[in-house]
Amino acid sequence: MKEPEYAKGFWNPYLAGVALGLVLLVTFYLMGTGLGASGAFARTAAVVAHGVNPQFVETNGYFKEFYRPGAPHPFVDWIVVQVVGVFAGGLVAVITARRFRISIGKGPTAGAWLRLSLAFIGGIIGGIGTRFAMGCTSGQALTGGATMAVGSWAFMMVVFATAFIAAYFVRREWS
């Protein structure tokens, strides 16, 4: 099919993949661990909740690991700073390519409210998913994929199998 306007002007996907792989490789060489993203949002969720109800966060079975006594602030953390870097790097890439535009990414006939409601619902479901999987496309699929970790490959296969099936049911959002 004809390449749509929003898909133009990017790197060749194989070259982009090799570049991404080299970033990942350097990360392993330097740190022994890979890339990540969702962990920064788990910490953000904990910090926001802590602002409202510190006692809940400090006693919650999951959130309390971010607020151990004597530990630094949850934002003084590798993954949080790395995601700050993603913001910066993404912004520089967008600006230098003159691609910044306030808009909504959706199928040509889908309504804006349908798309935004589903973005919210998808965010909730995906966010919960990252916690059970202990990572996302970066922290599990890329990082564990490149080191051939069993759980990461299981995660990646299940993610794509599920999404290919579920795509049929939300086709109006993307068509």
Place this chain on the structure above:
Amino acid sequence: MTGPLAMLNDFSVATNLWIALVIGFFFGFVLERAGFGDSRNLTNIFYFRDMRVLRVMFSAICTAMVGLIALSWIGLFDYSVLLEYSLLKTYLLPQIVGGVLFGLGFVIGGYCPGTAVVGLVSGKIDSLVFLVGMIVGMWIFALGFPVWGSFYKSFDMGRITLWQIFGTSKEIMAAAIVVMALIAFVLARLGEKWHPYDK
């Protein structure tokens, strides 16, 4: 110098965080240049319109995977340190359940966490909404932790790799994955010709 540097030498917290910032910068830059700041470029794979997600992901995984093995061959990377201390642990069933939820979130929400960040700095309102939803998801997970906390850490298989499961070497396993990727690239092209949703 043999890597992983931070684990074999004692890097200060400040050094680690500076590395995190620089690495993150390049990560975000490449994600944007790959086209991952737009939910349509990310979800088109599921409708066989544009399989760029598969091409980028598989090329990236193969590059880093082969690169790590090559570095360990020439003595620049100690693979045993990775296997013993930092390989991601497998919690099989929780990760499968997480994968189902994440896959749903991906196609319904249109992003994954890292790409939503790039979408946000591209001016995409849907990625902002997705990120807010994700924070809410984290709260729901924490609220329900008393219910599913024990499941979350179950089916612990430790640090285990595919080549150990299949009883082969990491080199042969990596070669098999590269072949699988090449086959997937060919199939991706056929899938794009098929694009069943747009007929």
